[in-house]
Amino acid sequence: MIRRARAGDREALAHLWRSYQHLLLRYFRGKGMNEPEDLASTVWIEVASGLVRFEGDESDFRRWLFTIAARRRIDDIRATKRRADRIERAPIDERPAHARSAGDEAERAAGLDAAIAMVQSLPPDQAEAVLLRVVADLGVTEVAEIMHRSEGAVRVLVHRGLKRLADRLAVTNPDAETMSAL
Amino acid sequence: MTGEDHDTDALIAALTSPALPSERVGEDAAVTAMIGALSSVPARPTGHRSRRGIAIAAVTVASLGVGGLVAAGPGSFFFPAADRSPATGPESAPERSFESSTSSSDDPSGESAPVEPATSSTLVARIAEPGIDLVTGQDEDPGDGHGDGDECEAERHGDAVSDVARSTTPGPDVRDTARSDCGKPDTAEGPEQSPSQTAPGQTGQTPAVTAPGQTGESPSDTAPGQTGQSPATTAPGQADESPSDTAPGQTAGTASDSAPGQTAGTASDTAPGKTDESPSDTAPGQTGQTGTDVGSDAIGRP
Numbered sequence: 001m002i003r004r005a006r007a008g009d010r011e012a013l014a015h016l017w018r019s020y021q022h023l024l025l026r027y028f029r030g031k032g033m034n035e036p037e038d039l040a041s042t043v044w045i046e047v048a049s050g051l052v053r054f055e056g057d058e059s060d061f062r063r064w065l066f067t068i069a070a071r072r073r074i075d076d077i078r079a080t081k082r083r084a085d086r087i088e089r090a091p092i093d094e095r096p097a098h099a100r101s102a103g104d105e106a107e108r109a110a111g112l113d114a115a116i117a118m119v120q121s122l123p124p125d126q127a128e129a130v131l132l133r134v135v136a137d138l139g140v141t142e143v144a145e146i147m148h149r150s151e152g153a154v155r156v157l158v159h160r161g162l163k164r165l166a167d168r169l170a171v172t173n174p175d176a177e178t179m180s181a182l
Numbered sequence: 183m184t185g186e187d188h189d190t191d192a193l194i195a196a197l198t199s200p201a202l203p204s205e206r207v208g209e210d211a212a213v214t215a216m217i218g219a220l221s222s223v224p225a226r227p228t229g230h231r232s233r234r235g236i237a238i239a240a241v242t243v244a245s246l247g248v249g250g251l252v253a254a255g256p257g258s259f260f261f262p263a264a265d266r267s268p269a270t271g272p273e274s275a276p277e278r279s280f281e282s283s284t285s286s287s288d289d290p291s292g293e294s295a296p297v298e299p300a301t302s303s304t305l306v307a308r309i310a311e312p313g314i315d316l317v318t319g320q321d322e323d324p325g326d327g328h329g330d331g332d333e334c335e336a337e338r339h340g341d342a343v344s345d346v347a348r349s350t351t352p353g354p355d356v357r358d359t360a361r362s363d364c365g366k367p368d369t370a371e372g373p374e375q376s377p378s379q380t381a382p383g384q385t386g387q388t389p390a391v392t393a394p395g396q397t398g399e400s401p402s403d404t405a406p407g408q409t410g411q412s413p414a415t416t417a418p419g420q421a422d423e424s425p426s427d428t429a430p431g432q433t434a435g436t437a438s439d440s441a442p443g444q445t446a447g448t449a450s451d452t453a454p455g456k457t458d459e460s461p462s463d464t465a466p467g468q469t470g471q472t473g474t475d476v477g478s479d480a481i482g483r484p
Contacts, residue, residue, distance in 0.1 A: 008220050014213045019210070022201030030197075041212060048216035052223050108199055115196040135197050162190055169189040 002061055006051050017044065020062070023135050024069055024110070030119040030131040032071055039076055043069050062145075066136040069147045070128075117164050125149075126161030133158045339365030 004012035024043060028036030046068050054064060119127050125147070131152070132143040144154045342364040347356045 006220075010213055011218060011219075013216050014209060017209060017212055018201065018206065021209075022205035025205050026197060037208070041208075044212055045219045048219035051220060090268050101374070102188070105202060108196070109202050109204065111192075111196040111198060112202065115188055115193045118193060121196070131197075132323045132417060137198070165193055169193065178323055 002051075002054065002056075003056070006054065016047075016061075020065055023137075024065070025097060026116060026135050027066065027069055027131050028073060029116045030135065031124075031125055032120050032127075034080070035076075039069070042138060043072050046072070061143045062136065063138055065136060066132060067112070067146050070132075118168060119161075121168065122161050122164060126157050126164065129154050129157035130161040130165075143165050250406060339363070341365060 001012050001015055005016055021040060024040040025036045028039050033039055036130075043065065048063060054061065056064070060092075084091070097168045119130055122130065128147060129143060130145060132138050133140070138146070140154050140158075143158075144151045147154060207330070343356065343360045346359040
């Protein structure tokens, strides 16, 4: 698939995009980025530009993709800080109306939004580690490379982040709509 | 599994759930942008460029090298071969003689001025031309009485040499006069070329005349009229030191006049028609004397 995508096969590129686009969006949203779609678009453009030089399999591509995503996120944060006009995170309640529509997809969307909101409440390092470890499905070593941390530090961050999420889920209303969606 | 674990698992499941329809919006535009970005990048940016660059560099270097060798080849390769001839001895002599004979066939007159020194043919013709220093490639000074009959008034070559030896101080004049054709009969000019060119197995063996180790086996060695004008006929190391080796008027039996390895006293060493007008040339014991020495000896004698 990657070889075909490198050759410019549209279907292969679409397949890659469909496989990882939603993970990218969740990663950016979990990190509280304001324009996850825009960031994801820049990531895909950079992927397409460097695809001719890429060598590896699917797991390598996944690691490479989220390495680029992490860099773009940092670049976006720096740019936002320079502008000093960073927009505050959109609260869960301001999610699009279609996400609250009836049906399974609406419930899934609501549960996803709730989960992302929970992750956003974590400290940045823990949220980063959890997102890369859970959403991107990367190994501890790969997450450590992306975060420029040791593997032990990544393990600690992931453990503390998940434990804090569990505590908050237990403390908050367990019968809430969000938890039922989960 | 505790309730917290269950909640956490549910949260993780929500995070890793399949893509929602809202997350697939803009697929076509994104793929189109990716194709555009992909097409803007060369397919093999480094590999093809490097190989193409290497190929271009190799072709450039090869053409420059070959062109340079062709341009500088005759001058850079021939003269070292000429310098190498004393060490190699007779082995290098046929090369030079071959080129000399080739030049004689290309330019029988041997007097054509080279227009293109870089070409091998003109270089060979230039080497075969009398008055060209083989080592330096420079024209010898034509004004020192070398071979032109304007100043020649003597009827015999020996007289001319003797006159110069007596009238002037020892120096290049005596040598040049001895080398010149002054006083030689015109008939001697004819057989000058033919023996060396037609002798079996001695095609253009003019360098073999005084080549080290050769014993004067060729009649062409002492062909009449071979006055040593051509540097190619002079053995390496004997170009200027012993002009009397091939000077007309030499008598047989002068071991000092023979080239290294040449057997003195052979009949072939004596040119037909050569006389003994120059006692200095026949004086025994004049081993390795230069033309200047010859001149001084000649002056010192009555």
